[in-house]
Amino acid sequence: xxxxxxxxxxxxxxxxxxxxxxxxxxxxxxxxxxxxxxxxxxxxxxxxxxxxxxxxxxxxxxxxxxxxxxxxxxxxxxxxxxxxxxxxxxxxxxxxxxxxxxxxxxxxxxxxxxxxxxxxxxxxxxxxxxxxxxxxxxxxxxxxxxxxxxxxxxxxxxxxxxxxxxxxxxxxxxxxxxxxxxxxxxxxxxxxxxxxxxxxxxxxxxxxxxxxxxxxxxxxxxxxxxxxxxxxxxxxxxxxxxxxxxxxxxxxxxxxxxxxxxxxxxxxxxxxxxxxxxxxxxxxxxxxxxxxxxxxxxxxxxxxxxxxxxxxxxxxxxxxxxxxxxxxxxxxxxxxxxxxxxxxxxxxx
Amino acid sequence: xxxxxxxxxxxxxxxxxxxxxxxxxxxxxxxxxxxxxxxxxxxxxxxxxxxxxxxxxxxxxxxxxxxxxxxxxxxxxxxxxxxxxxxxxxxxxxxxxxxxxxxxxxxxxxxxxxxxxxxxxxxxxxxxxxxxxxxxxxxxxxxxxxxxxxxxxxxxxxxxxxxxxxxxxxxxxxxxxxxxxxxxxxxxxxxxxxxxxxxxxxxxxxxxxxxxxxxxxxxxxxxxxxxxxxxxxxxxxxxxxxxxxxxxxxxxxxxxxxxxxxxxxxxxxxxxxxxxxxxxxxxxxxxxxxxxxxxxxxxxxxxxxxxxxxxxxxxx
Numbered sequence: 001x002x003x004x005x006x007x008x009x010x011x012x013x014x015x016x017x018x019x020x021x022x023x024x025x026x027x028x029x030x031x032x033x034x035x036x037x038x039x040x041x042x043x044x045x046x047x048x049x050x051x052x053x054x055x056x057x058x059x060x061x062x063x064x065x066x067x068x069x070x071x072x073x074x075x076x077x078x079x080x081x082x083x084x085x086x087x088x089x090x091x092x093x094x095x096x097x098x099x100x101x102x103x104x105x106x107x108x109x110x111x112x113x114x115x116x117x118x119x120x121x122x123x124x125x126x127x128x129x130x131x132x133x134x135x136x137x138x139x140x141x142x143x144x145x146x147x148x149x150x151x152x153x154x155x156x157x158x159x160x161x162x163x164x165x166x167x168x169x170x171x172x173x174x175x176x177x178x179x180x181x182x183x184x185x186x187x188x189x190x191x192x193x194x195x196x197x198x199x200x201x202x203x204x205x206x207x208x209x210x211x212x213x214x215x216x217x218x219x220x221x222x223x224x225x226x227x228x229x230x231x232x233x234x235x236x237x238x239x240x241x242x243x244x245x246x247x248x249x250x251x252x253x254x255x256x257x258x259x260x261x262x263x264x265x266x267x268x269x270x271x272x273x274x275x276x277x278x279x280x281x282x283x284x285x286x287x288x289x290x291x292x293x294x295x296x297x298x299x300x301x302x303x304x305x306x307x308x309x310x311x312x313x314x315x316x317x318x319x320x321x322x323x324x325x326x327x328x329x330x331x332x333x334x335x336x337x338x339x340x341x342x343x344x345x346x347x348x349x
Numbered sequence: 350x351x352x353x354x355x356x357x358x359x360x361x362x363x364x365x366x367x368x369x370x371x372x373x374x375x376x377x378x379x380x381x382x383x384x385x386x387x388x389x390x391x392x393x394x395x396x397x398x399x400x401x402x403x404x405x406x407x408x409x410x411x412x413x414x415x416x417x418x419x420x421x422x423x424x425x426x427x428x429x430x431x432x433x434x435x436x437x438x439x440x441x442x443x444x445x446x447x448x449x450x451x452x453x454x455x456x457x458x459x460x461x462x463x464x465x466x467x468x469x470x471x472x473x474x475x476x477x478x479x480x481x482x483x484x485x486x487x488x489x490x491x492x493x494x495x496x497x498x499x500x501x502x503x504x505x506x507x508x509x510x511x512x513x514x515x516x517x518x519x520x521x522x523x524x525x526x527x528x529x530x531x532x533x534x535x536x537x538x539x540x541x542x543x544x545x546x547x548x549x550x551x552x553x554x555x556x557x558x559x560x561x562x563x564x565x566x567x568x569x570x571x572x573x574x575x576x577x578x579x580x581x582x583x584x585x586x587x588x589x590x591x592x593x594x595x596x597x598x599x600x601x602x603x604x605x606x607x608x609x610x611x612x613x614x615x616x617x618x619x620x621x622x623x624x625x626x627x628x629x630x631x632x633x634x635x636x637x638x639x640x641x642x643x644x645x646x647x648x649x650x651x652x653x654x655x656x657x658x659x660x661x662x663x664x665x
Contacts, residue, residue, distance in 0.1 A: 009369060020355065021534075024530075024564070025561060027620045029570045042613070059523060069564070072567055115525040115527055117523075122523075128364065130397045134433075135433035145423075147425055190426065190442070191426035193490050238453075239452045
């Protein structure tokens, strides 16, 4: 790697169950201005812009083009979009900066789940021949994984409840969180998962600014350097995979350099309690690592932004001096099908 | 702030998908009550079958029949079935490894309750009465005791069928409640009073209509409401000659960009009250509202002299 690239600013909305009064761009603009303000940049200063969102949440084709009004796309800018979580938009922006074509990048992501039923919407990303016609919703598929984990002896229902309680307790210090403090574990949604094991459904947006080399040092007192980032995918057929493990996460972490030295923080995109158990095992995280100090996706899960938020939260801890070496993980697809791992470091103190 | 506008939005589409040779054989097999897997290079049998080995990416196509009985590898109890799911009574989602297969198939299990299900449970296929060559030809699985008589044994079918299924139609429907947000809601509320209201950018001072709450040039929020029109100028237009389905307008008609007086962006609308071949750039028009309409039905000539090109050339 020839260029050092860092996250220099991170911002997010308050995540809420509904945001009827705001269009996507109205929800996004304050966050964009927040991160640009943190970095001391104007929209016209940004070298590359990349976003993540999905038409299936909006129920409209090319919905991301409406959000572009928020970034000042006239006169023309260098811009791209991924129909994925913003973590993958950040990956694209990172490669763009690596090429030297730009020195700064604005990455944003947003999702409003409130207009539709996210459990049903997510069925449309499944294999359309053998699986999608059965309409297995996102909670059902996560529940299959949770039961496999319980059968394998890696967790039980009290252990899953413990993950839920710890996450929502951590979120008490996160003013953006949708669910925090003491949250009842509740009834089964799809057994063995209870409401407490599932993420809240909500609307929200997030943005980060990336910068390269000395530019990053000028824009941020303690840049969060991206030392490695990698993403991997597993077979799409659930019945081919061992649902109790996440080899794609482990491989991405290895390629990102995570295992070379211990990390002190891990922000994991585990929308379901059972998935945190899978990820901790795959990433060999022990009790010395602070996992999801933000509360994670169990506290706020704006679809398409929640993975980018993991990178942003990890970077913000480095900015604040609360972490020196942090892992950020993002996922997409059923039962942790696709996984991205980024390794962030602050300069030695 | 006025009440947030909401309206139902249904997105519905019958996706027509073609099948490759392996998927075609599998789904045709379901129609004929035959369960097929595919052999990988290292001798494993994948059910449901795929065209490429998920480990080596090698193309695979050797079909092999497996049994309609199998073992639950994991499960989840679904006490509240949702629209489109295989059963409308409480059921278990299951991954089932059919006898003779090395991988598992996702489907539903009809069982008395969660206490009647566990990983390792023996199950068999319950076929749908009407079968067309789709995964739903398996109605569901049901618990199976090996003492039962009625589980058919594989007959060694080779996967070749006289009348194979070559495609499926997969209907998809998602229901939304659409809300247009603050800026567009304000615009729509004003339209209901037969007023056209845009918003001015605090930075470049341009007035956008319909407003979307942001200035695309400056990337900043807009909020200052500005009433524009009602009169305006045709900046450009086209003549529509083909009638759209369910559209109650005679062709040919003119569809135009109209710069309302005071606006810095042209909106679009239909031009009426003038023969289609007399519409021109610069024509001065005004909105025509119909009873109860929430937006202008069309725009008609005002009778004023045409606008000078210099006055609207920036709005083309």
